[in-house]
Amino acid sequence: MAFSRLIEAAAAAEAPTIVIVLLLSFIFYLRRRNSSSSITRLPPGPFQWPVIGNLHQFGRLPHLSIQHLANKYGPIMWLRLGYYPVVVVSTTEMAKEFLKTHDLAFSSRPKSGVGEHLVYNYKSMGFSPYGDYWRHIRRVWMTELMTPKRLSSFRSIREEEVCSLMRSIWEKSEQGRVAVNVSKAIDWISSSIVWRTVAGKKCSEDRDGKDLCDMVKRLMLTVKEVNGREIIPCIGWFDLQGVTRRMKETHRIFDGVAQNIIDQHINGRKREQSSDVKDIVDVLLEMADTGAINIQLDSIKAIIFDVLTGGIETATSSLEWTMTEMVRNPDIARKLQQEIESVVGKHRTVTESDLPNIEYLQCVVKESLRLHPPAPLIFPRESTEACTVGAKRYVIPPKTRLMINVWAIGRDPAVWEDPLTFKPERFMGKDMDIKGRSDFRMLPFGGGRRGCPGAQMAIGNMELILAQLMHCFDWRAEGDPSELDMSEALETSLSRKHNLFAVPTLKLLNCI
Numbered sequence: 001m002a003f004s005r006l007i008e009a010a011a012a013a014e015a016p017t018i019v020i021v022l023l024l025s026f027i028f029y030l031r032r033r034n035s036s037s038s039i040t041r042l043p044p045g046p047f048q049w050p051v052i053g054n055l056h057q058f059g060r061l062p063h064l065s066i067q068h069l070a071n072k073y074g075p076i077m078w079l080r081l082g083y084y085p086v087v088v089v090s091t092t093e094m095a096k097e098f099l100k101t102h103d104l105a106f107s108s109r110p111k112s113g114v115g116e117h118l119v120y121n122y123k124s125m126g127f128s129p130y131g132d133y134w135r136h137i138r139r140v141w142m143t144e145l146m147t148p149k150r151l152s153s154f155r156s157i158r159e160e161e162v163c164s165l166m167r168s169i170w171e172k173s174e175q176g177r178v179a180v181n182v183s184k185a186i187d188w189i190s191s192s193i194v195w196r197t198v199a200g201k202k203c204s205e206d207r208d209g210k211d212l213c214d215m216v217k218r219l220m221l222t223v224k225e226v227n228g229r230e231i232i233p234c235i236g237w238f239d240l241q242g243v244t245r246r247m248k249e250t251h252r253i254f255d256g257v258a259q260n261i262i263d264q265h266i267n268g269r270k271r272e273q274s275s276d277v278k279d280i281v282d283v284l285l286e287m288a289d290t291g292a293i294n295i296q297l298d299s300i301k302a303i304i305f306d307v308l309t310g311g312i313e314t315a316t317s318s319l320e321w322t323m324t325e326m327v328r329n330p331d332i333a334r335k336l337q338q339e340i341e342s343v344v345g346k347h348r349t350v351t352e353s354d355l356p357n358i359e360y361l362q363c364v365v366k367e368s369l370r371l372h373p374p375a376p377l378i379f380p381r382e383s384t385e386a387c388t389v390g391a392k393r394y395v396i397p398p399k400t401r402l403m404i405n406v407w408a409i410g411r412d413p414a415v416w417e418d419p420l421t422f423k424p425e426r427f428m429g430k431d432m433d434i435k436g437r438s439d440f441r442m443l444p445f446g447g448g449r450r451g452c453p454g455a456q457m458a459i460g461n462m463e464l465i466l467a468q469l470m471h472c473f474d475w476r477a478e479g480d481p482s483e484l485d486m487s488e489a490l491e492t493s494l495s496r497k498h499n500l501f502a503v504p505t506l507k508l509l510n511c512i
């Protein structure tokens with residue numbers, strides 16, 4: 001999240017008004033500070049300025065800023081982001097305290113304009129506070145939408161889309177003569193698979209498909225902008241009209257698309273009543289029809305929102321980094337190709353049934369998620385009750401936001417040997433949980449009750465796409481692979497700052 005843009009927004013507002021707001025906030029801040037420090041023992045942290053708190057200490061890559069602060073203040077810190085108190089943790093041990101010992105107390109999400117206006121008054125699972133509604137929707141996700149049986153029913157969608165990606169890469173590279181934009185190809189495949197899984201629609205490269213993909217980007221950017229502005233409510237107020245207008249406009253566009261998808265499903269079902277693969281909207285409408293589960297139209301639309309916003313950009317940036325590591329580390333790429341060939345051979349393409357037999361592939365995906373987690377700071381949680389944490393028995397008051405620096409945890413030298421080296425072998429022979437349930441050494445999917453419900457789907461998609469890309473082609477960087485630019489950019493997820501380009505050479509004729 002680009003916190004510096006908030007400061008720019010503040011500078012754009014009227015100076016005298018800002019001075020008055022600053023003064024009032026300073027008085028308010030002193031009163032709050034005195035009252036809270038007398039009853040709690042808070043973790044250490046840097047001085048908090050009135051109004052902005054520690055916002056000025058966050059750069060465009062907040063996980064780096066936080067790591068820098070943690071080097072000085074320790075694995076648990078107390079900060080203020082604008083108006084909101086935040087506890088920040090940066091080690092496995094502290095993350096375990098919050099995601100295991102105090103998971104329930106930190107299982108809510110803060111109130112937000114996005115939750116209220118964009119996602120049907122907190123009907124989205126990702127934005128809804130902890131409570132009956134969240135539990136109900138989580139049950140729908142886990143027992144109906146993301147079961148192994150349901151995910152395997154989407155297999156033909158994935159295999160078809162991946163095959164067409166291979167053909168398109170070969171065409172775009174002019175039969176291996178020029179470099180292709182690997183980032184763009186990955187973005188396209190992630191969008192296509194998720195759109196077809198959720199709505200049966202192809203996110204093709206024609207006008208319609210592009211509009212759908214653009215809409216998801218618009219949704220993500222709105223979420224980011226609104227969340228950012230809410231950090232300093234008094235600055236948000238200056239632009240209340242603008243932000244609310246944009247949010248309502250985005251909501252209107254999304255609602256139109258979601259309603260259209262639902263109408264097409266209802267009409268389609270009336271005509272044919274059967275289809276080879278039931279997509280997520282089919283499943284939800286069927287449950288609503290039969291009364292198997294109590295689910296309203298707004299909740300169905302909010303689930304569509306969650307799958308699109310939760311499932312596309314995260315998977316795209318993850319795979320983009322994985323392919324970057326493959327191009328940068330030719331020996332590892334070769335080893336992966338040999339492992340794939342030893343299971344699949346040289347005369348057919350990879351299928352999903354092959355994946356569990358290619359252990360090194362799973363290790364490569366894990367290693368990539370360790371070093372390059374798409375969500376470097378898990379989405380904000382908020383405490384619902386006070387709790388005491390750590391050996392020093394810090395008391396964290398209710399309504400505190402939790403930030404876990406997943407990026408720093410995955411690179412912690414106290415936990416990982418040679419942490420900055422891409423070394424998939426470290427996972428060989430170990431069945432390590434990376435979903436934050438029993439192991440907290442890496443947390444790409446968050447953890448505890450609120451952990452990512454789409455983790456299995458994401459891992460399955462990543463493994464299949466990566467296996468196919470590496471089985472079908474050799475990949476070569478345009479220059480020296482060890483010089484490949486590794487700069488990060490945090491837009492809606494932590495991705496490469498610059499697109500990855502590489503030249504493919506065909507290894508397997510069946511792929512095209």
Ligand code: HEM
Pocket residue numbers: 125126127306307308310311312314315318373374375378379381443444445446447448449450451452453454455457458459
């Ligand atoms: C590589 C891909 C993905 C990554 C790295 C990722 C990461 C995350 C993280 C870090 C969280 C926050 C967890 C927490 O607060 O502890 C989360 C939540 C969530 N993710 Fe994912 N995710 C991915 C793919 C997906 C997919 C494919 C879907 C949908 C099919 C999805 C849907 C969601 C939803 C709905 C939530 C909110 C859960 C809640 O608040 O109860 N994610 N994800």
